[in-house]
Amino acid sequence: MGEEIKTVLIVDDEENARIGLSKLLSQEGYQVSSAANAGEALEYLSREPVSLVISDINMPEMNGLSFLREIHNHHPGTHVIMITAYGGVESYLEAMNLGAFEYIHKPVKLDELKSVMRKIAN
Template structure:
């Protein structure tokens, strides 16, 4: 996954998902941190910058869509991939309208995630070249 994405924050209440994604992405050379909910993610982001957030939609306390809305208000340039095991068309549309870059169903296939991350890299590269004109 050759990209400018260096630091990734995983937000998911399922520990197995956090551990699995962290291991996979760390093996690919990324610096990864994970937290169990949106509130902890917002606290983490106060002191640490990330290039990408991968967040579950269905979480207790603060669901992923509420987290996404707050994340985009505070850190609008951060790319976000939403993940879910239960999502339908409505949550997909809401996530995309709130600024998610992509929406992936669980179980996550690493090749699909790599493809989305490559799209993010290309999108960021294109945006920076347009901005420099």
């Protein structure tokens, strides 16, 4: 913790979610990239370091929890916020145990997201 967030990678199989979050965060001054799935995101992370990953939990091929595990194994300094429309207590606990900084329910509210991002920076 204690580092300024400059670059954000949004990972979500729903295009509208990626576009919406990208626009909101870009307007706030962040450099934002996006990926449609975990495999694409891992490939991106192997080339470009980011300050923060915001990832959906429910994705095809590799779900967000498996993706979170991969991030922490290969990019341990990267902060991760998990987002979901379907999550329950079990997925929340698993995400937090795997090292997620926070777990936010969709639809993501900009004020809530900014508050979590401020906590990461402090």
